[in-house]
Amino acid sequence: MKDPKIKYILILSHLLIYGARNNFIEITTTELAKKINCSQQLASKELLDLELIGLIERNKNSKKFSIRVTEKGFQEVYNLYLFLKTSIETFRKTMNFEGEIISGMGEGSYYMSLPGYKQRFKEKLGYEPYPGTLNIKLNSKLYVDRKKEILKFPAILIDGFSDKMRTYGWVKCYPALLNESDDINGMVLILERTHYDDTIIEIIAPFSIKDKFKLENGDIIKFKVKTNNIL
Numbered sequence: 001m002k003d004p005k006i007k008y009i010l011i012l013s014h015l016l017i018y019g020a021r022n023n024f025i026e027i028t029t030t031e032l033a034k035k036i037n038c039s040q041q042l043a044s045k046e047l048l049d050l051e052l053i054g055l056i057e058r059n060k061n062s063k064k065f066s067i068r069v070t071e072k073g074f075q076e077v078y079n080l081y082l083f084l085k086t087s088i089e090t091f092r093k094t095m096n097f098e099g100e101i102i103s104g105m106g107e108g109s110y111y112m113s114l115p116g117y118k119q120r121f122k123e124k125l126g127y128e129p130y131p132g133t134l135n136i137k138l139n140s141k142l143y144v145d146r147k148k149e150i151l152k153f154p155a156i157l158i159d160g161f162s163d164k165m166r167t168y169g170w171v172k173c174y175p176a177l178l179n180e181s182d183d184i185n186g187m188v189l190i191l192e193r194t195h196y197d198d199t200i201i202e203i204i205a206p207f208s209i210k211d212k213f214k215l216e217n218g219d220i221i222k223f224k225v226k227t228n229n230i231l
Helices: 002-018 027-037 040-052 072-092 109-111 115-125 141-151 209-213
Strands: 024-028 056-059 063-067 094-102 133-139 156-158 169-179 186-191 200-205 220-226
Touching: 002 027, 002 072, 027 040, 040 056, 063 072, 063 209, 072 209, 094 141, 109 141, 109 200, 115 156, 115 169, 133 141, 141 156, 141 186, 169 200, 186 220
Parallel strands: none
Antiparallel strands: 024 063, 056 063, 094 133, 094 220, 133 200, 156 169, 169 186, 169 220, 186 200
């Protein structure tokens, strides 16, 4: 909150919440100070500054001021809203990741070969995945946190199933862009049950990703997850 403009936006936002866009509202500097978590003296100064630069209008009425946010003030808040909206929507559309290719435990090959999963993948994705997953160890906490964030978005859900021996969990699939491609050519998997921790992410494709892109264990790979492009 060191940037004065950000502080002004916070005050204007509170005033707008209380209806100061089209009408004058009555509010004391003590009441405002509580809302923005500052002293009454500072709140009074901030209102004076806002008035001087034309972001609010004030009328004195007894011990209270009637305040209205001007068109200029509203535009300041609205411009920030548009900026934040664009930032959030851009983040929601594509999430970037980076990590090191590692050897897996053989789980991917086993599960991709099970008829129950093969059938479900073909129904939902339109293809049977290559029998194995590309295992990537995410190389920073940023990417690990993003992996957790993925679950907040819609997924292509592969339902779990049971055979005579055991029960298999669901799998959530998210379209992925590999090797700087602009076309979806893989699926990031989030599994209900896995032996891996949150630093490992698995990707499937209708082909061997390592062979297609000439990748080896230890290589660093960048990829993107599309969170607004569910097939």
